[in-house]
Amino acid sequence: xxxxxEAWGRPRDDVYGAYNSTYLQTxxxxxxxxxxxxxxxxVLGVKFKGGVVLAxxxxxxxxxxxxxxxxxxxxxxxGKAVVGFGGDVSDMQYIDRLxxxxxxxxxxxxxxxxxxxxxxxxxxAKVFYKRRSEFNPLWxxxxxxxxxxxxxPFLSSADLLGTTFSSPHLATGFGAHLAVPILRRxxxxxRGIETISREEAIEALKECLKVLFYRxxxxxxxxxxxxxxxxxxxxxxxxxIEGQSWAFAETIRGYGSxxx
Amino acid sequence: xxxxxxxxxxxxxGYSFSxxxxxxxxxxxxxxxxxxxxxxxxxTGSDFAILAGDTRSTSGYSINSxxxxxxxxxxxxxxxxxxxxxxxxxxxxxxxxxxxxxxxDAVVKMYKYQHGKSMSVTACAQRLSTILYGKRFFPYxxxxxxxxxxxxxxxxxxxxxxxxxxxxxxCRAAGAAxxxxxxxxxxxxxxKNQYVPGSGEGHALQPKKAEPLPRETVEQLVRDxxxxxxxxxxxxxxxxxxxxxxxxxxxxxxxxLKKD
Numbered sequence: 001x002x003x004x005x006e007a008w009g010r011p012r013d014d015v016y017g018a019y020n021s022t023y024l025q026t027x028x029x030x031x032x033x034x035x036x037x038x039x040x041x042x043v044l045g046v047k048f049k050g051g052v053v054l055a056x057x058x059x060x061x062x063x064x065x066x067x068x069x070x071x072x073x074x075x076x077x078x079g080k081a082v083v084g085f086g087g088d089v090s091d092m093q094y095i096d097r098l099x100x101x102x103x104x105x106x107x108x109x110x111x112x113x114x115x116x117x118x119x120x121x122x123x124x125a126k127v128f129y130k131r132r133s134e135f136n137p138l139w140x141x142x143x144x145x146x147x148x149x150x151x152x153p154f155l156s157s158a159d160l161l162g163t164t165f166s167s168p169h170l171a172t173g174f175g176a177h178l179a180v181p182i183l184r185r186x187x188x189x190x191r192g193i194e195t196i197s198r199e200e201a202i203e204a205l206k207e208c209l210k211v212l213f214y215r216x217x218x219x220x221x222x223x224x225x226x227x228x229x230x231x232x233x234x235x236x237x238x239x240x241i242e243g244q245s246w247a248f249a250e251t252i253r254g255y256g257s258x259x260x
Numbered sequence: 261x262x263x264x265x266x267x268x269x270x271x272x273x274g275y276s277f278s279x280x281x282x283x284x285x286x287x288x289x290x291x292x293x294x295x296x297x298x299x300x301x302x303x304t305g306s307d308f309a310i311l312a313g314d315t316r317s318t319s320g321y322s323i324n325s326x327x328x329x330x331x332x333x334x335x336x337x338x339x340x341x342x343x344x345x346x347x348x349x350x351x352x353x354x355x356x357x358x359x360x361x362x363x364x365d366a367v368v369k370m371y372k373y374q375h376g377k378s379m380s381v382t383a384c385a386q387r388l389s390t391i392l393y394g395k396r397f398f399p400y401x402x403x404x405x406x407x408x409x410x411x412x413x414x415x416x417x418x419x420x421x422x423x424x425x426x427x428x429x430x431c432r433a434a435g436a437a438x439x440x441x442x443x444x445x446x447x448x449x450x451x452k453n454q455y456v457p458g459s460g461e462g463h464a465l466q467p468k469k470a471e472p473l474p475r476e477t478v479e480q481l482v483r484d485x486x487x488x489x490x491x492x493x494x495x496x497x498x499x500x501x502x503x504x505x506x507x508x509x510x511x512x513x514x515x516x517l518k519k520d
Binding site for chain 2: 133135137162
C-alpha cells in the first residue's frame with residue numbers, strides 16, 4: 001500500500017501498467033451533435049381558405065435502417081398551432097419538452113393571451129439560431145402551422161441554422177424537391193389561398209406523400225396529418241397511403257439490376 | 261546518424277514505448293453558415309435615397325420562398341415600421357441578417373427612449389459598424405447597406421463588409437448579383453468611362469461629371485439593374501422590393517420579376 005489515497009482501490013501501475021485514458025477526450029473542442037442519428041424525413045404543409053394542413057410520415061430512420069415505424073412527428077401546441085418535425089428525433093423530443101414547459105407556464109399565467117403559431121415560430125427560430133451560434137445545433141428542420149395575431153392562416157419554416165422563411169406551401173428535406181413543385185403546380189401564387197378548399201389541400205398533401213413514398217427511400221406509407229382551422233385541430237396519426245400503383249416501376253431502366 | 265537525426269515527428273526516439281498523452285483532436289463538421297442568395301442595391305439622390313432588393317430566398321438550387329423581403333425599416337414605432345427614418349438591407353446568410361436587423365432596430369429604439377430624440381443616420385451608421393465588428397471572430401455573414409437622409413436632408417448611403425468596414429457612397433450593389441450590377445451603376449450613376457463628346461482627343465477627353473440624379477431616373481435604373489440581373493443570375497428573381505426615403509417619409513414599392 002502507498003500513501004496516496006487517490007491510488008487506493010485502483011489497479012497497480014507497476015503490475016498492470018499506467019491506466020490508458022486515451023479514450024477520454026481531454027483536450028480540443030467539446031463533442032456536439034455533428035450529424036443526426038435517428039431521423040425523420042420530409043414535412044409538408046399547405047395553406048387553404050381558413051386554415052393550414054400539415055403532414056409527415058410516421059418513420060424514424062437510423063441511417064438507411066427503418067428503425068421506428070410508429071413515431072409521431074406532428075405536435076399540437078396550445079390547441080391552435082402544430083409543429084411538424086424533420087431531422088433528428090432526439091432533438092425533436094428535446095424541443096417537444098421545451099414546448100411542454102412553455103405551454104404549462106403560459107396556461108398558469110394570468111395574462112390570458114396564448115401564444116399563437118407566429119409567436120411559436122419566432123421562439124423556435126431563436127432557439128435554433130442560439131444553438132447554432134453555440135456550435136451545438138438542434139438538428140431539425142421544422143414547419144409551424146396555425147394562425148397569426150390577425151387570425152390569418154400561418155405557415156412558416158425554421159431550420160438548424162436559424163434560417164426562416166414563409167410561403168403558401170412548404171416542404172422540408174426531400175419534400176422540398178418532390179412535393180413543392182407538385183404543390184406549386186396545383187396552387188400557383190396567382191390563385192391565392194382564398195380559392196383553395198380544405199378538401200383540395202388535404203388531397204394535394206396525400207398525393208405528395210404518395211409521390212414521396214415512391215421515391216424517398218427513407219419514407220413510409222403510414223402518415224400523420226393535421227388540419228388546423230379556427231374551429232380546432234383535426235389530428236390523425238395512423239393514416240395509410242391509399243391507391244398506390246407500382247406499375248410505373250416496371251418501366252424504370254438504367255440502374256440497379258436492369259441496366260438496359 | 262541520419263536515422264537518429266532525421267526523425268520526422270521531431271520527437272526523440274526513446275528506448276521504450278511511450279504512451280500517447282493527448283487524444284487526437286476531433287474535428288467539427290458542422291458549418292454554421294449558409295448562403296440564401298439574392299441581391300440588394302442602394303442609390304442616393306439630392307433629397308432621397310433608394311434601397312432595393314429582390315424577394316427570393318434560396319438554398320442551393322432550391323427556391324425556399326418567393327416572398328422574403330431584404331429591406332427593412334429601422335427604429336419604427338411598431339412592427340409595421342411606421343415612423344422610421346432609417347432603412348437597412350441585408351443579404352447573405354438570412355438568419356444572421358435577421359438577427360442583425362433585430363439588434364440594430366432595438367438599438368435605434370433604445371436610443372430614442374433614452375435620449376428623447378431620433379438617432380441620426382451618421383450615428384446609426386457608426387453603431388452598425390461597431391455591432392458588426394463586435395462579432396469580428398464569428399461574423400454576421402451579411403453584406404448590409406444602410407440608407408437615410410443626412411443633417412442637410414441629402415440622401416445618405418452607407419455600405420459595409422461582414423466585419424464592419426464601412427464607407428459613405430452614392431451607390432452600391434451587394435449580394436449574389438453585385439458583380440453584375442455594380443459596373444452598371446459605376447457607368448450609369450457615377451458616369452465612369454463616359455466623356456463629354458468633342459471635348460478633345462485621347463487623354464484630353466473630358467470625363468463626364470457625375471451629379472445627383474432625379475428620382476424617376478434612379479427608380480428606372482434600379483428596375484433595369486434587377487431585370488438584367490435576373491436574366492443572368494439564378495439566385496435573383498421573383499419580386500423587386502424598393503424602399504424610397506424622402507423628407508415625407510418612406511414609400512415601399514413592389515415590382516414583379518421573372519420567377520424562373
